[in-house]
Amino acid sequence: MSDQLAIFGGKKTVTETAPVWPRFSDEDIDAATWALNEARTKRDFISASFGGEGLEAFEGDFAKFLGAEHVVSVNSGCAAIHVALMAAGVKGGDEVIVSPYTWGQTVSPILQANAIPVFADIEPDTFNLDPASIEANVTPHTKAIVVVHLFGGPARMDAIMEVAERHNLMVIEDCAQADGASYKGKRVGSWGHLGAFSIGNGKNLAAGDGGMVTTNDKWLWEMALLFGHHPSRQGRQLEDPELREYIDSCCYTYRMHPISSVIARSQLKHLDEWNAERRRNADYLSEKLSEIPGVAPPDVAEGGEHVYHMYPMTYEPEEMDGLSREVYVKALAEEGVGVSAYVKEPIYLRRRYQEREYFSGNGLPWSLGKREVTYAAGDCPVAERRCAEQEMNLGSTAWYEDCTELMDQIATAFRKVAENVGTLKEREGELSQEN
Ligand SMILES: Cc1ncc(COP(=O)(O)O)c(C=O)c1O
Known part of the structure; x- marks a missing residue:
């Protein structure tokens, strides 16, 4: 494998694909x-x-x-x-x-x-x-x-x-x-x-x-x-x-x-076994990602069993010389890891909530309220920061079978991008302008 990033003409890291989902036996x-x-x-x-x-x-x-x-x-x-x-x-x-x-x-x-x-x-x-x-x-x-x-x-x-x-x-x-x-x-x-x-x-x-x-x-x-x-x-x-x-x-x-x-x-007879396999693949990936700068794998509430319908991660720009999430994600995409922000904006900041314009503009449901409910930037700072800067998501996962090789390749791609942060930083301006 070339160490040069795929975004600069190097070899793409991820060649494996996830199994097809849904699957009908x-x-x-x-x-x-x-x-x-x-x-x-x-x-x-x-x-x-x-x-x-x-x-x-x-x-x-x-x-x-x-x-x-x-x-x-x-x-x-x-x-x-x-x-x-x-x-x-x-x-x-x-x-x-x-x-x-x-x-x-x-x-x-x-x-x-x-x-x-x-x-x-x-x-x-x-x-x-x-x-x-x-x-x-x-x-x-x-x-x-x-x-x-x-x-x-x-x-x-x-x-x-x-x-x-x-x-x-x-x-x-x-x-x-x-x-x-x-x-x-x-x-x-x-x-x-x-x-x-x-x-x-x-x-x-x-x-x-x-x-x-x-x-x-x-x-x-x-x-x-x-x-x-x-x-x-x-x-x-x-x-x-x-x-x-x-x-x-x-x-x-x-x-x-x-x-x-x-x-x-x-x-339904197979749901538990599929979920166990999703969990095994996700845990394996999390272990690998936890050693790589720039990305934190998902946490699970203590006593919880996640079923990884999606695999959310947290971008840590402070570990990547402040590289923008946008450029980081672009570099990953070229390596074959499709990562995006699943929730791009907290719901209350969306236009329809700001304008209260639902259901033919009659002011419903807010006109029925017993007090004025407001939706403003700063209401939910954790959600706002996550949407704006931190979230990266691998989307619906379909990891219901053994995907070890795919997990290895995904982790390798993250490591390659982290190791090349210097070059990405140098060309950040140019890369953020490219579509
Ligand atoms: C969190 C969440 N709630 C509700 C729904 C609605 O489910 P459906 O598409 O079956 O209406 C979805 C669908 O993706 C969802 O992800």
């Missing part, structure tokens, strides 16, 4: 084919209006997997969060505390519920909500907390539940990136009052578009069915006489397609 394909054959005689294998055999078997298996009592399957992670908020009793004008350092779809459902997002800061190590900052943002109008387990790493749920209990708040976990992760021996999605999962777009359980709402509370499960499913299923399964009054009045019929549920059920 013969077993998954057989399961989907079986379901389609069943659909010739049983309608509930092609539409889940009534719930049905395929869908409810998956819900049962996922509940067991999670160690939760109840599951309602829906058509996306975003829908799952929306249903969970509605089930939790979040009403127009209520405040909901949430991380500004996340995928936008953690927050969109709060707006869909006409509630007002209030952003608390993150921890510099886990990148998830800081329990102390949550507490500092509680007001008499706060109704709930939406806690995201970003990148597959668990938030400190014990401390967060303590804050919630002190202030009588509902907790909804956004587990879209954390299928199968756990904290202190308990799966994420079973800590809060409600959990919300995604099985879409390359998630660790990637069966097709879909999501799950999870809870240990029968009444919340009935509420989730009431908002998320077809009135036919509600009529069959709701028991609470008061809730039955609402059947067919305000439901989003966000039901999951039965074929997705059948594929998800088939894949």
Whole structure:
């Protein structure tokens, strides 16, 4: 291998590629084919209006997997969060505390519920909500907390539940990136009052578009069915006489397609083994990166089991002569390591929040608020610094098989860039201008 950086004409370091994801085994394909054959005689294998055999078997298996009592399957992670908020009793004008350092779809459902997002800061190590900052943002109008387990790493749920209990708040976990992760021996999605999962777009359980709402509370499960499913299923399964009054009045019929549920059920059997392999690859890479200047591997909350849906790192410019992240990332890209900032700007600094311009410009949901909630630079300094200077992310990882060779090559690329910091620094001006 030449020591010259690829950005200056040297040889590219990374030649290995990650396995293809999502992956569908013969077993998954057989399961989907079986379901389609069943659909010739049983309608509930092609539409889940009534719930049905395929869908409810998956819900049962996922509940067991999670160690939760109840599951309602829906058509996306975003829908799952929306249903969970509605089930939790979040009403127009209520405040909901949430991380500004996340995928936008953690927050969109709060707006869909006409509630007002209030952003608390993150921890510099886990990148998830800081329990102390949550507490500092509680007001008499706060109704709930939406806690995201970003990148597959668990938030400190014990401390967060303590804050919630002190202030009588509902907790909804956004587990879209954390299928199968756990904290202190308990799966994420079973800590809060409600959990919300995604099985879409390359998630660790990637069966097709879909999501799950999870809870240990029968009444919340009935509420989730009431908002998320077809009135036919509600009529069959709701028991609470008061809730039955609402059947067919305000439901989003966000039901999951039965074929997705059948594929998800088939894949669920392998989720733990895939996650263990993701963890093994990530730990191996972290060990190597921890010896290289300029980059810090991700931390995990003590007692947490990360599932590395993504692999986030921290750029340390002070160890790289102050080289800009932009040029560092360019040099890595030429070596074959595609690294980018996943969250480019904290959610509250985005234009729509600054202008409060959602839903046809009627000022909703903020016009329903009981006090003025402001969004300003400096609100969440840890999240702001991370977005502006520190974050580097390898994106969705797909490391569910042995990727040792790829991990070695990635680490070699980081080392090569670190060893050539002098040359990069000399030509920094020129490199930052190039597209
Ligand atoms: C953190 C987070 N929350 C929610 C969602 C929404 O999930 P879905 O795309 O299934 O609606 C995503 C999707 O990527 C996500 O990453």
